[in-house]
Amino acid sequence: MKIDLNGILDSKRLAISRALxxxxxxxxxxxxITDALFQHLGRAYRIGVTGPPGAGKSSLVxxxxxxxxxxxxxxxxxxxxxxxxxxxxxxxxxRVRMGRHYADKGVFIRSMATRGNHGGLALRAQDAAxxxxxxxFDIIVYETVGVGQVELDVAxxxxxxxxxxxxxxxxxxxxxxxxxxxIADLFIINKSDRQGANQAxxxxxxxxxxxxxxxxxxxxxxxxxxxxxxEGITTLTxxxxxxxxxxxxxxxxxxxxxDRILFKIKSHIEENVLHTFWxxxxxxxxxxxxxxxxxxxxxxxxxxxxxxxxxxKSPQV
Ligand SMILES: Nc1nc2c(ncn2[C@@H]2O[C@H](COP(=O)(O)OP(=O)(O)O)[C@@H](O)[C@H]2O)c(=O)[nH]1
Ligand SMILES: [Mg+2]
Numbered sequence: 001m002k003i004d005l006n007g008i009l010d011s012k013r014l015a016i017s018r019a020l021x022x023x024x025x026x027x028x029x030x031x032x033i034t035d036a037l038f039q040h041l042g043r044a045y046r047i048g049v050t051g052p053p054g055a056g057k058s059s060l061v062x063x064x065x066x067x068x069x070x071x072x073x074x075x076x077x078x079x080x081x082x083x084x085x086x087x088x089x090x091x092x093x094x095r096v097r098m099g100r101h102y103a104d105k106g107v108f109i110r111s112m113a114t115r116g117n118h119g120g121l122a123l124r125a126q127d128a129a130x131x132x133x134x135x136x137f138d139i140i141v142y143e144t145v146g147v148g149q150v151e152l153d154v155a156x157x158x159x160x161x162x163x164x165x166x167x168x169x170x171x172x173x174x175x176x177x178x179x180x181x182x183i184a185d186l187f188i189i190n191k192s193d194r195q196g197a198n199q200a201x202x203x204x205x206x207x208x209x210x211x212x213x214x215x216x217x218x219x220x221x222x223x224x225x226x227x228x229x230x231e232g233i234t235t236l237t238x239x240x241x242x243x244x245x246x247x248x249x250x251x252x253x254x255x256x257x258x259d260r261i262l263f264k265i266k267s268h269i270e271e272n273v274l275h276t277f278w279x280x281x282x283x284x285x286x287x288x289x290x291x292x293x294x295x296x297x298x299x300x301x302x303x304x305x306x307x308x309x310x311x312x313k314s315p316q317v
Contacts, residue, residue: 005036011074011135016108023127024112028275029120031268033127034261040134042257045244048142048158050151050183055164056190057143059227060236065101067237068139072106075139076132079111080125080154108132122153123267126260129157155183156263159256160243164188167196170203181207184220185243192224192232218246282307289315 003022007015023033047064049057061077068075101107112125129140142158144151155161163184187208189200204222221239225232247253288294289303298315306315 003033003036008037008131008135009040011137013108016131016135019131020110020112020128023124023131029123029127029268029271031264034130034264037130037134041130042133044129044133044137044140046129046133046140046142046158046160046256047240048144048155048161048183049164050144050155050161051164051188052166052169053145055166055169056227057145057164060162060164060188060190060225060233061141061143062101063227063230063233064141064237064240065107067233069101069104069106073138074106074136075141076108076129076135076137077110077141077143078125078128078132079109079143080121080145080151108137120267120271122157123264123271125154126157126264152183153263157260159247159253160185160240162186162188164190165200165204166191167194167200169200170196181211185218186236186239187220187222188236189222189224190227193226193229197224216250218243285314 003019004012004015008019019033023029049061051057058079065075065077101109110128112121112128125142125144129142132140142154144154161183163186165187167189169189187204189197189204191197201222201224208220208222223232223236223239225236227233247256286303286307289298289306302315
């Protein structure tokens with residue numbers, strides 16, 4: 001597809017929308033978008049917001065949008081929800097949650113859904129962010145659900161990662177272990193208008209204290225908020241500003257830029273190789289070898305060998 005580069009650089013909504021749709025829907029993602037936008041990338045501050053469904057991520061993002069809109073910053077939100085079908089409730093819910101910002105020209109909210117089992121969601125989310133970056137948005141927020149691999153990938157594509165929990169998340173916190181711990185720059189205990197916020201706060205604090213981060217590294221912060229009552233939001237936005245400053249001072253913003261490009265290159269190679277690999281012929285071969293009747297008759301390793309051969313042939317017993 002030919003993207004309307006000038007339209008994107010001029011931040012024309014139609015040009016942005018079209019490029020986003022392309023990124024979301026194409027079967028053959030390539031580096032064309034990246035290359036076209038490349039000279040215009042690297043300005044935006046990218047924030048990842050992750051956590052369980054219903055924790056109040058969208059409600060918090062709504063508050064964060066208001067904060068930056070008051071400073072005349074332009075902000076884009078990319079909602080990535082692998083659990084929700086294309087016309088899912090989450091997206092409609094976000095329209096309600098962030099509804100007052102939809103008409104604002106300085107705000108662009110976009111939901112990205114997975115189509116079936118389609119890979120490369122993190123890649124697509126990153127391409128989408130690049131489009132917003134080139135279009136001159138100052139801040140880009142990724143909202144993602146849960147803690148699966150996609151979310152971890154998306155978080156890696158962010159400069160700052162918020163993990164949003166609620167006072168009742170006790171079990172989640174226990175189960176969180178390495179994954180989330182590693183990616184969180186800020187832990188948010190949202191819905192702190194409810195019981196148990198202080199306990200959850202203490203629980204996370206003590207987990208963090210056990211970790212002994214290296215000297216000079218950013219020590220993750222824990223912040224209590226209520227998106228509902230508009231409480232703790234300034235503490236949260238102050239922490240974001242502080243973290244961004246930390247990233248700048250330590251040259252991490254630039255490192256992140258490099259990491260994102262590296263991730264793209266690798267992901268494209270993987271998508272491409274897989275796409276090429278799974279020819280009609282190989283799919284058929286696998287189907288035939290794996291019927292309920294035949295599965296007991298052929299060694300699985302032989303099937304793999306046959307598939308990996310240049311010219312796939314039916315595996316022999
Ligand atoms: N009590 C309370 N409810 C909240 C708070 N923030 C969000 N909610 C509610 O929690 C529900 C889920 O919020 P949402 O922002 O859609 O969560 P998400 O799935 O994480 O994006 C909605 O009904 C919100 O109104 C809060 O701070 N306190
Ligand atoms: Mg949401």
